[in-house]
Amino acid sequence: MTKSIDIIHDEHRALAAMLSGIRTIAMGIEAGRLKPDFDLLSAMIEYIDKVPEKVHHPKEDQYLFAKLRLRSVEALPIIEHLEEEHRQGEARINALRASLAAYREAGPAGFAAFYEMLQIYLDQEWQHMNTEEKQIFPLARACLTAEDWAEIDAAFLANDNPWQGAAGQYAGLFSKIVNMAPAPVGLG
Template sequence: MKKSLSIIHAEHRALAAMLNGLRQLVDGIAKGRIKPDFGLFRKMIAYIDKVPEKVHHPKEDQYLFARLRLRCPEAVPVIERLEAEHRIGDARIRALEAALEAYEQRGPAGFAGFQAAVVEYIDAEWRHMNAEEHEIFPLAERDLQADDWAAIDAAFLANDNPWSGPAGEYEQLFSKIVNIAPAPVGLGPG
């Protein structure tokens, strides 16, 4: 696998860990095992907003998708769908934040709306990541050339730690999430 595809895959794993943790917390609330921690939810949504939406997706659009679009007409419909999903990412995050705010204000009566928003967001992200890895990656490996990979690798190597952000600016946020989330999601009190 090419360096940049390995980095994208690692970034997907980082996002998947956060999404899995979010789902486990919501499931724990639904089953009455844990109480909601609205501050933790806000931090998790902030991480999802800052790292994938602001760092990861723009690089895919500007480098991987742009180069692949030129080399592989077959990939264009998938690229257009994925780029459209990237464009609505901010609105999807705002909807998740609004659902969390409604839950916090309404108490248990607002939980179902938050739970539905979380499930919808996570399911869409899984479909999105799977399309990239199972549809785009093979075409990129087949059709992109050495000069394409050099440019793409340079862009993605600028953020070689998907847990912390390009300049380490999200490392503290990720650490806070891990330290306050209850087990098995994090290291916090259960």
């Protein structure tokens, strides 16, 4: 009855893996264990841009949030906050991309500013996903009807999952990242 919740949850896990990968790499650079691989870092940012921003958030807005806002007054302010974060998503990822470009240009002296920007970005993403998982999912489970779920699930299942798998639109980018990344993040 809640296949779409499972799909969103799986997408959160895939995003969480990418976010913690980028954090592990940045921590390695900070500690002097890793040399910055700018192509890898920009591929990771590109993935975060393409997948959550362009695919995942619109699905939440169009299906899950759209239904839930009709059914739960309690969910309304939370949904509005999350939708606002979705709207700011593109500007936030652009700022992160610009910050990486500035670091690449400046060399080691530019790391601190990039790292600070990255940490802010990561914290916001974690908080956003947590709010969805801890506040929205329980309200959705409690308030949505069987018909609501049938409609939402149909919409979610109609889309191929672009996150993973051979058929995934972004599978190539994902495996490129995994191949480039140093252990324990990737296979490199």
